[in-house]
Amino acid sequence: MTVPLGGVSLADHAAVYAALERAGFTDLWSSEVAGADAFTPLTLAATWQPRMRLGTAVVPVYTRGPGLLAMSAAALAEVAPNRFALGIGASSPVVVGDWNAVPYDEPFRRTRDVLRFLRAALAGETVDGAFDTFAVRRFALERPPAAPPPVMLAALRPGMLRLAGAEADGVILNWLAAGDVPRALAEVGERRAGFDVVARIFVCPTEDAAHARALGRRLITSYLTVPAYAAFHRWLGRGDALAPMWKAWADGDRRGALAAVPDEVVDALVLHGSPEQVREQVRRYADAGVDVPVLALLPTPELSAAGPEALAALIARLGPTGQEH
Template sequence: MKLGLGLGYWGAAQPPGQARLVELAEDHGYDSVWTGEAWGSDALTPLAWLGSRTRRLRLGTAIVQMAARTPTATAMAAMTLDHLSDGRFVLGIGASGPQVVEGWYGQPYERPLERTREYVSILRQALCRDVVRFAGRHYELPASTGTGLGKSLRSTLHPRRPCLPVLLAAEGPKNVALAAEIADGWLPLFYSPYDDTQHRSSLASGFAHPHARSTAESFEVVCPVDVVVDEDIDRAADAVRPRLALYIGGMGPKGRNFHYDVFARIGFEADCQRIRELYLSGRKGDAAAAVPRTLVEQVALVGPAAKIRDEARAWSDSLVTTLVVRGDERAVRVAAEAFR
C-alpha cells in the first residue's frame, strides 16, 4: 500500500499550510500528492506550484475535468508538467456530472462513457506524439466545419516518457469497467474496503476486454480517504459528515447523482434518501447529522490512532494500491505509521 496526500480543490482561497503539508508528506515517505478541481481553483496550477517544492513525490490530478479542456489541451498540460517534474506527473481525468458540465462549461453531458472513450483515444495520440486524427460522435480533428483549413498536427513537444499514465475517475459499474479497459488506473471518489464485490466484478469485466490496456497486476487504484485523528470517534466523524452530505444530497439531481448511488449500493439507500431530502430542502446541517457513523466508517478512517491502525489492515487487503490521505498534519503522521 502506497500513501498519497490529497489536497483536493480550494474553497474561497488556498487553504493555509498546504506547502508545509506537502513537505511533511514527502518527509514521511508518501508516494504522491493529488489536486482536484470543481468550479473554482483548477487542478494543474496548484500542482505545478506545490510540486516545484518536492524532490520525488509523484504529482497527480484527481481530477482534471474533461469538459474543462479539449483532449489536446489536456495532453499539452500533461506533457509540460511531466517535463517540469522530470517524469513524475500522473494524469487523472473524469467526466464530472451534468450540473457542472452543462452549468459551468456549457457543454452537453449525454453519452458520457462514449465521450470518455473518444477523449482518451485522442489524448493518447497526442501524448504519444502521433499525428492527431479522429472522427467520432463527439470529437472531430481536424474539424470539418469552419474555414476548412484545419491540419492534422503532431505535438511539437516530445514526450518525456512513452507511457505517461492516465487514470480514470469512475463510480458507476460501466464506467469502472471502462477504466479497466482503457486506462492505467482507476480513481474512485468513495470506496469501501468492506463491500467492494461489485467493483471487483466491474474491473474484471474491463480487464477481460480483448483490447484492454492493463491487467489487474499492473493497474493502479488511487483512492482518497478522509483521515481524522481524535480520541472522540463521533467528533471525528462529524468532521467528515458535511462532505458526505454534500455529495450524497447535493452533487446531482434525483436519479442522476452517482455519489448517492455508491452508498445506496452498499446498503445505505434509506439513509441516503433522508440525507438527500434534508439537503435539497436547505437543511444542510440536519443532512450532515443524518449521516450514520457506520456510513462514515465505511469510507473514512476516523477516531484514535490505535483504531486507525487496526482498520488499516482492511484497506491494505483491498483493491486500493494508493490510499490518498485527506487530512491535517496529525493525520499525515498517523497514516504513515498505520501503513508502515
C-alpha cells in the same frame, strides 16, 4: 496525500510537501473542483520534491478542450518524467454545467472519447478524426513527453469501471468504504501489469467523534445527493440506509437530511479516531486491493487551534512509519 491542504496557502506548501516526504508519503494527488486547479500544486511539487509521485484525481473531461488537456499533461510529464499520472473523470453537472458553462452531455461517451484521444496524443501521434462526442482536426503535441504519463480513469459504477479495466492505465475510486473495494474491482476485471488502483479516502484524525461525524454528514449530504453518487451507493447496497437522507434533501429539508445519515455510514466513509487508528483503517483499503490509498485530510479541532508545527506532527503520525518528529 491530497494536495493542497486546506488552511495552508499554496505558496507555503514547500514545507507541507517536505513534511509529507519525511513522514513516508510517496504520492501527492490533486483534485479540481472549486479550489486550486489540478496542475499548479503538482507543478510546484515537481520542483520542491523531485522524488515524489504526482497525480491528478481528477481533471474533468469537459472543462478543458482535448488538446489543452493533452498539453497540460505533457508539460507536467516533462517536468516530472516517469512520476506523473493523469487521472481524468466525468465530474458532475454542477462543476461542468453550473460553474463552467459547458453542457454536461453523455458523460460516459465523452470520458471514453477523451481517454482515447489522450492515449494517442500523449504517445506523440497526430489525432485527426471524429469521436462520438467531438472531432479533432490534425492535432499533434509540439512537445510530446519522452515518457507518456499513464492515463487513469475515475469510475463509480460498472460501465465506467469496465472501461477503466479495458482501456485505461488504472482506476480511481472515490467515496467508498474498504468493504466496497472488492465489488468495484470485480467490475474492473483482470488487472494488467502496471494497472494501478487508486482510492481517495476522507480522513478526520481526531478522537472527537461528534466533530468528525458532523463534518462527515455535511460532506455526505453534499456529495451523495449528486445523482451519480446516489446511484453508486444504491449499487453498493446503501439504498435503504440513505433513503431517508435522499427524501429529506429532495423535500428541501437540509437539516433533516443531515440528521438522517446513519452513524455507521459516516464511520465507513469518513475515517476518524486517533492518527494511529486512522492509519490502521486506511490499511484495510490496501488489504482490499487498493494500490495507492490517497488521504484527503479534513479539518480537526486540534489543527484549527494550533499552528504549522501541529500539522507537521499530525502528518508524521499519519504517515507509513507513524512516528513523531
